[in-house]
Amino acid sequence: MEEEQVIRTDLCSSGKEKPQADQLEFGRIFTDHMFLMDFTDDKGWHDPRIVPYEPLSIDPSAMVFHYGQSVFEGMKAYRTPDEDAQLFRPQRNFKRMNHSNSRLCIPPIDEAFALKALKQLIGLEKDWIPEAEGTSLYIRPFIISTEPYLGVSPSSHYKFIIILSPVGAYYKEGINPVKIAVEHEYVRTVKGGTGEAKTGGNYAASLKAQELAEDGIAQVLWLDGVDRKYIEEVGSMNVFFKIDGKVVTPALNGSILEGVTRNSVIQLLKYWNVPVEERRLSLEEVVTAHKDGKLEEAFGAGTAAVISPISQLVRGDKHLEINQGKTGTIAKRLYDTLTGIQYGKIQDPFDWIEKVEDVQQETLKASS
């Protein structure tokens, strides 16, 4: 039904100035336009539109402010050497958004229509995709509950919004080993909770551990909330350990987010015939492997940093150095291959890339 909806457009009269590539931070500057769509119980998802980026007018009693009923996604648009714009596996993000929606009692979106809307928005904002090495246009689709009602129940009103932000390389050096600390006091989530969903509450819960972490710690390593001994995620990324020739990552257990980069890493490793295991992995196993000289590499995987090698695992006053603090062979190969595919510099054998066609502002004006 939503496939047939027309995306209304209301364009800016003049655009904002675009930032210099070397001044790009993460997520502080937004493009000229955004996509919006509303949900009400009687109309379903309706009124899809591309409008100037501007503040939202929301009632103080809107549920999102009180009961956190919200979901989001994160992906990127990349500029190729041919000046084309392209996306990396965007279907998986919208599919995961619906998985999150289900857990949060938010009505599902039409995934194909969402992708169509995103491509139209990116096509319109293509000039905002920065050109420099490692830069991209970060894409943030999100849904918030807007019913003006203080009862604890699923909202009857929502807004689905997509905003865009030109971002710099996550690490200036491209790929840079970081120190992570094992978190023993706080937990991110637990089986039966919302860990599998990309929802605000998981991130709100994670702030305290990061705040308390010592200087120089880039991320914390989350342990499971039940036994407090199995590895779950690192910061807001999935995590991989290369132990005695095999790459091991925690299996999806109900409290770990299924990362698109995680899935891509596993596929690449299999394609390369590198042994990879998704299973329960205790911190103790990693510590023992380190002691026995069998912990060869460790790295995080996520949309923002792509691959983030781990130089040290900090556990109380013990610092376990991994691979002499350097980026490992597998991490480097994964980073180069993933970014190569994402930026259209190497062949994509997996059909991961989704091209975005240019949209002329004049065309939109004529059709709207």
Next chain:
Amino acid sequence: MEEEQVIRTDLCSSGKEKPQADQLEFGRIFTDHMFLMDFTDDKGWHDPRIVPYEPLSIDPSAMVFHYGQSVFEGMKAYRTPDEDAQLFRPQRNFKRMNHSNSRLCIPPIDEAFALKALKQLIGLEKDWIPEAEGTSLYIRPFIISTEPYLGVSPSSHYKFIIILSPVGAYYKEGINPVKIAVEHEYVRTVKGGTGEAKTGGNYAASLKAQELAEDGIAQVLWLDGVDRKYIEEVGSMNVFFKIDGKVVTPALNGSILEGVTRNSVIQLLKYWNVPVEERRLSLEEVVTAHKDGKLEEAFGAGTAAVISPISQLVRGDKHLEINQGKTGTIAKRLYDTLTGIQYGKIQDPFDWIEKVEDVQQETLKASS
């Protein structure tokens, strides 16, 4: 410092029509004015003001929409037989708000100043406190993170807001036994998580279990997230069981919210010399007590319903009827005493009541 801040006022030219007492629902109608205050890293909490109730203008990238960094409180203003307005233990709510703030990395508020601001707002909106039996003016203080930034870190901008909503009796009959179901699949939170804090994510996580509960189930009974056998809370209330003459409630363990009504119930029971225990309580112990004929009463305690007797505990296909489905003696006595004190109908031996002085709109206009 904040004590000396002047609360700026900008009053409505004409007020909204007030609802009929018999049409009052919970949390759908809001009064003419609200309190707001801003936080920025450089200025701290500043610009306290009472302004007309109206939509907030918030950037789509504001952190609250993405990472759920928010806290809230719930309390009520009551109208006494002498037409005075009064609050019930509001200091505890603002203290708990700061406890929540600490967990969520939100800068603390000045509790005394918040109470002063609340009293000024209530004094101004006193005509909105409904008169009918069991009705009150629900108070919702909340803090949201508003920095326009997509990085996962504590926000540098916040808004502290208080809105007011005239509400009807939670149950038309005043006190009404409800059926609750034991939740086995989903968990609300876990030790090390955010369960002790009153933050949106806990409520977002709770929606699914309630949605899946069978018809006629008013609330779900949450078990702990680790062993899945110890009782935590019921719905969004604390829970009490009278077993063999003793009233037992789960001890505060890091994942249970410390309810103001919970604390008041415990104080009242001690005052009455009724044995009361705060300790770990397994579901099995309750089921065994029921089998042995020793489960005398069960009830929830919270600001909205005050005391909510439990008529049946549903566990899979088993229905355990409690006290023949009727309101128990202790639940009734607690309800009558708490509401009696709250509405100023009986003496308050605990100094729980905080009187609110009338505020004349003319006075505010002159001072602003």
